[in-house]
Amino acid sequence: MTRVKICGLTRESDLDAAIEAGADMVGFVCGVPIETPRELAPARTAGLVERVPEGVTSVLVTMPETPGAGVELAERVDPDAIQVHDCSPDEVAALADRTDARVLAGVDAASDDLDQYATVADALVLDSTDEQGAGGTGETHDWDRARTVVTDLDVPVLLAGGLTPENVADAVRTVDPFGVDVSSGTERSGGVKDHTAIRQFVDQATASQPVTT
Numbered sequence: 001m002t003r004v005k006i007c008g009l010t011r012e013s014d015l016d017a018a019i020e021a022g023a024d025m026v027g028f029v030c031g032v033p034i035e036t037p038r039e040l041a042p043a044r045t046a047g048l049v050e051r052v053p054e055g056v057t058s059v060l061v062t063m064p065e066t067p068g069a070g071v072e073l074a075e076r077v078d079p080d081a082i083q084v085h086d087c088s089p090d091e092v093a094a095l096a097d098r099t100d101a102r103v104l105a106g107v108d109a110a111s112d113d114l115d116q117y118a119t120v121a122d123a124l125v126l127d128s129t130d131e132q133g134a135g136g137t138g139e140t141h142d143w144d145r146a147r148t149v150v151t152d153l154d155v156p157v158l159l160a161g162g163l164t165p166e167n168v169a170d171a172v173r174t175v176d177p178f179g180v181d182v183s184s185g186t187e188r189s190g191g192v193k194d195h196t197a198i199r200q201f202v203d204q205a206t207a208s209q210p211v212t213t
């Protein structure tokens, strides 16, 4: 069954709605050098992470200046996993060496270095990133290429970027990823979730079957 990550959660009620809907992973954005309505302070992130029940993976989404900064933030927030954006494969490897949390590499789907990330990260978040490497763009990317990445690389791949309740079933059929990841497609305004959209997203993602070739 396709796993579902609901990302960019900022409020307890939205987190509870994601968990109730059946999300496998929940993401919190903290420590990013860009303007985003989803960013939380470290203490607030730690509070939300503490609320995540066993069986659901809490994910700290961040853009650390150095692997050491990522480790320090992870120690303060104590998530199950840390998802880093705008880090090189070497930086992802250095971070993974120094934390017990699983490490997800947030990467642009068009990157030429995906095979290198695959050797050092526990999973790839195959995303549409902006010029600074950040996610949460609401833009889709080439799903046929994503399918090739899923087939060729020996690492779990979370498909991200512009997914919505309306297109996620098609995305799962086309790409057959380990999981799907959504932020803006389940929002009613920046950083505020639409609970109906969360439920529909989880239902559509988990009901859909990949096309086998």
Ligand SMILES: O=C(O)c1ccccc1NCC(=O)[C@H](O)[C@H](O)COP(=O)(O)O
Residues within 6 Å of the ligand: 006, 007, 008, 027, 029, 032, 034, 036, 037, 038, 039, 061, 062, 063, 085, 106, 125, 127, 128, 133, 134, 135, 136, 137, 138, 139, 160, 161, 162, 163, 181, 182, 183, 184, 185
């Ligand atoms: O969501 C953000 O504002 C963000 C900022 C900086 C780095 C990463 C960020 N989000 C990463 C995510 O995991 C999103 O869920 C993923 O990029 C999908 O976003 P969307 O296209 O909006 O569904």
